[in-house]
Amino acid sequence: MTYFEHLPFLENIPAYALGALDARDAAALEAHLQTCTSCRDELVAYRATSDKLLVSLPPQEPSAALRKRIQSRLPGARVSARPRWNWSLPRLAVTIAILLLLALNMLSLSQVRTLQNQQARLMDQIQNGQMALVMLSYPHTRSFPIQAENVTGSLLLDREYNNAVLILRGLPAIPENQTYQVWLIAPDGERTSAGLVRPQTDIPFLSQPVSAAQDLVSFVGVGMTIEPAGESDHPTGSQVFRIDF
């Protein structure tokens, strides 16, 4: 290729190095560069010139926030410098104080709930005791003594008003997986559940209403057995006492 044949390509190389050559001319030059070593050398020289244009600008600092913004957007970064958590003494002290406050808070909450449960049980006992007192004032109320191996007390029964209350003393504590269950005994011997009883360690006696879906006149006795926790359909455990009306 003669110099004059090279000339149109040579003239376009500076613009090409700047990225300013129009698309059609750029395509022609790129095809020519495939076969022309001298033009490729010329391009390398002009590329070095355009590279220097890149680095010739005075540096300028961006905002300090940019660094953190970029850092937060690095996907899958592996931190090689210091660990993210720096347990300084003040931070450790604040953390311990917060944990202690949380623990105290939890303890206080637990104590409040225990007191609320105790209060609810006492209120039940007071109500049951009041019911027993009222029943004792009725002329039709009959008292049946309970005298068993581990427990003593009375059954107050008012058939006219269909009320009955058990007053028990010395009922032994039982494991959490067991409960005392009260039964009403029908004339044919069939038992109907009349409520669950759990003695309280802090109260030596308890009063428990005997609840019945039917009239109490249709039953001939009351009994108590030890059953698994929950409520049994019929007696399965050992008998605590039995009273026949």
Added chain:
Amino acid sequence: MSIGKPEFRYNGGVPEIDDIQLIKRVVKGDEGAFLALYDCYVSRVYALALHILADSMLAEEATQDTFLKLWSRAHMYLPERGSLLVWLLSIARRTALDRLRLEGRRPTLSDARDPTEAWQTIPDGNSLSEESHWRSLNFAVQALSPEYRQLIELAYYQGLSQSEIAEVLGWPLGTVKTRLRAAMERLRHAWGPK
């Protein structure tokens, strides 16, 4: 290994050993090495993006995109092709020009930055090694006639083709080609054979 803030390096397009070591660690996902390169080169990347976009917010976005590309494409850097800084600034230029086109901003005679002004933002003071380098390069650009500087500005920093420059300036295309070639020849000779 602790990483301090490295000093700016530009060794005439030849990659520095430190850069090569750091970029290898970036390829492995080392955030510390990435931040060392950021601290070293961000002022150059931002300066270029700001020069092209003339808007600090857009320039920061372009700078961010450039460094995120460095993070994800570090394995594509080839030291035998030239310095890391030039590679990074090439990415920054393309990123900023893409953003310029996206914004639909086209320079006209009225809103094109006065190249004389653009090249005059050089601080005074004693030359340090970094500063002396870009000062010496910048000196050659300043030595061009305003006409030539404007052509370089529109072609390289605004991404216009010769036809587009002819349209913006209202010059014949042949005149643009001749003067742009002349401007580049001046710079090439001023900056030496390399």
